Amino acid sequence: xxxxxxxxxxxxxxxxxxxxxxPMRRLLDVLREDLHLTxxxxxxxxxxxxSCSVRMNGELVNxxxxxxxxxxxxxxxxxxxxxxxxxxxxLQHAFLDCGGAQCGICTPGMLMAATQxxxxxxxxxMAEIREGLAxxxxxxxxxxxxxxxxxxAAAVSQDHSTEQAAHAx
Amino acid sequence: MRGNPEAHAMVAPGTLRAxxxxxxxxxxxxxxxxxxxxxxxxxxxxRPCAAKLVSLWGIPELRFIHSIAGYISIGAGATFRxxxxxxxxxxxxxxxxxxxxxxxxxxxxxxxxxxxxxVNGSPAADSSPAFLVYDAEIELVSVRxxxxxxxxxxxxxxxxxxxxxxxxxxxxxxxLRFARHRQYLRKVGTxxxxxxxxxxxxxxxxxxxxxxSEIRLAAASLAAFPARLYQTEAALLGRxxxxxxxEAAREAMLAEAKPIDDIRSTAEYRRRVGVNxxxxxxxxxxxxxx
Numbered sequence: 001x002x003x004x005x006x007x008x009x010x011x012x013x014x015x016x017x018x019x020x021x022x023p024m025r026r027l028l029d030v031l032r033e034d035l036h037l038t039x040x041x042x043x044x045x046x047x048x049x050x051s052c053s054v055r056m057n058g059e060l061v062n063x064x065x066x067x068x069x070x071x072x073x074x075x076x077x078x079x080x081x082x083x084x085x086x087x088x089x090x091l092q093h094a095f096l097d098c099g100g101a102q103c104g105i106c107t108p109g110m111l112m113a114a115t116q117x118x119x120x121x122x123x124x125x126m127a128e129i130r131e132g133l134a135x136x137x138x139x140x141x142x143x144x145x146x147x148x149x150x151x152x153a154a155a156v157s158q159d160h161s162t163e164q165a166a167h168a169x
Numbered sequence: 170m171r172g173n174p175e176a177h178a179m180v181a182p183g184t185l186r187a188x189x190x191x192x193x194x195x196x197x198x199x200x201x202x203x204x205x206x207x208x209x210x211x212x213x214x215x216r217p218c219a220a221k222l223v224s225l226w227g228i229p230e231l232r233f234i235h236s237i238a239g240y241i242s243i244g245a246g247a248t249f250r251x252x253x254x255x256x257x258x259x260x261x262x263x264x265x266x267x268x269x270x271x272x273x274x275x276x277x278x279x280x281x282x283x284x285x286x287x288v289n290g291s292p293a294a295d296s297s298p299a300f301l302v303y304d305a306e307i308e309l310v311s312v313r314x315x316x317x318x319x320x321x322x323x324x325x326x327x328x329x330x331x332x333x334x335x336x337x338x339x340x341x342x343x344x345l346r347f348a349r350h351r352q353y354l355r356k357v358g359t360x361x362x363x364x365x366x367x368x369x370x371x372x373x374x375x376x377x378x379x380x381x382s383e384i385r386l387a388a389a390s391l392a393a394f395p396a397r398l399y400q401t402e403a404a405l406l407g408r409x410x411x412x413x414x415x416e417a418a419r420e421a422m423l424a425e426a427k428p429i430d431d432i433r434s435t436a437e438y439r440r441r442v443g444v445n446x447x448x449x450x451x452x453x454x455x456x457x458x459x
Binding site for chain 1: 174205276
């Protein structure tokens with residue numbers, strides 16, 4: 001951090017944060033290195049693999065392609081924001097139950113892309129799941145178990161959202 | 170070698186007026202950046218990327234889709250997610266909706282903007298062939314005022330365009346007069362998701378009593394920039410779609426297309442697949458005309 005840079009303010013997982021970093025610094029690096037939220041992973045660093053997916057103002061973004069200046073005032077959700085007081089999100093449970101995570105590098109991005117998908121489309125069919133996760137690469141699972149995890153989570157996600165909203169109040 | 174964020178100045182003036190004043194101040198000094206899906210990739214790869222960037226993200230005046238006076242107008246800051254979510258675009262400009270659906274991933278579509286896609290000027294730009302066959306017009310703005318030009322005059326060379334250094338792409342205006350046209354758009358890439366085109370072809374046409382009375386063809390990756398295929402169109406205009414016409418059109422397109430070999434494909438592959446796409450469209454056109 002340095003005084004040479006202006007302050008950028010945004011909200012991460014419901015908490016107001018302020019950083020003084022170069023405006024061109026990647027949101028990914030701010031999350032991992034400045035805010036120590038290392039759940040978000042770097043894969044390709046060029047928007048092809050989705051490992052660094054986070055949600056910004058309700059949209060899915062690759063945090064490696066977002067200059068932090070553009071997050072001023074934004075509401076950001078990372079994988080750390082999925083669990084409530086240590087209780088895993090239904091998607092996280094489903095990934096555990098269905099074997100949707102193996103080495104784990106793609107998993108936070110998969111979870112955020114799946115969260116985004118279910119927020120728009122609570123009961124996606126297989127084609128919609130494939131499209132929703134098309135920007136997230138996995139080199140372990142062959143994807144089937146990830147898709148199965150999303151289907152399993154879709155059944156219970158809505159209950160959790162209600163709970164999350166209640167928690168936020 | 171990754172780019173160094175310390176090496177860049179970046180400002181976010183927040184209004185269109187303030188951006189235009191900055192661009193006018195020392196023309197060429199500041200490079201606009203919208204969703205960063207092109208410039209941040211260049212930066213990450215350590216490729217030369219503008220030292221001074223002015224952010225267009227979050228400027229409401231640039232992010233709109235209006236339907237007025239026989240046109241759909243798309244603000245340069247509209248994202249491809251915005252295009253996909255718009256009912257009027259799905260209904261009146263299905264080729265634009267289709268192109269928007271296959272640009273990168275959901276995460277790319279929520280950041281990539283129409284203005285960025287066109288100003289970046291990649292020969293493979295996904296939205297360009299659709300805009301070309303719909304006779305889109307481009308509105309450019311600066312502190313000096315605004316002007317409209319046909320999109321077909323916008324690209325002037327590889328990654329070169331008709332904009333002055335103090336100008337900003339403000340909007341794309343598309344006339345709503347293609348309801349009667351048969352429409353076609355197909356992209357060929359290495360896989361269904363995320364792939365950059367090897368080649369893409371768009372078409373709008375009308376058959377009157379069996380002969381082609383109107384036709385527009387446009388391709389991505391068959392030239393240094395996305396472009397209409399005027400000579401191929403000429404080989405089809407006024408003709409009925411029979412084996413001889415199709416052969417003549419294929420020949421015209423083979424002569425007109427100027428693809429290159431690059432990391433994604435070869436010139437030969439692009440030429441061959443390009444004419445096969447044309448034939449596919451012509452056969453569909455003939456079939457639909459019954």
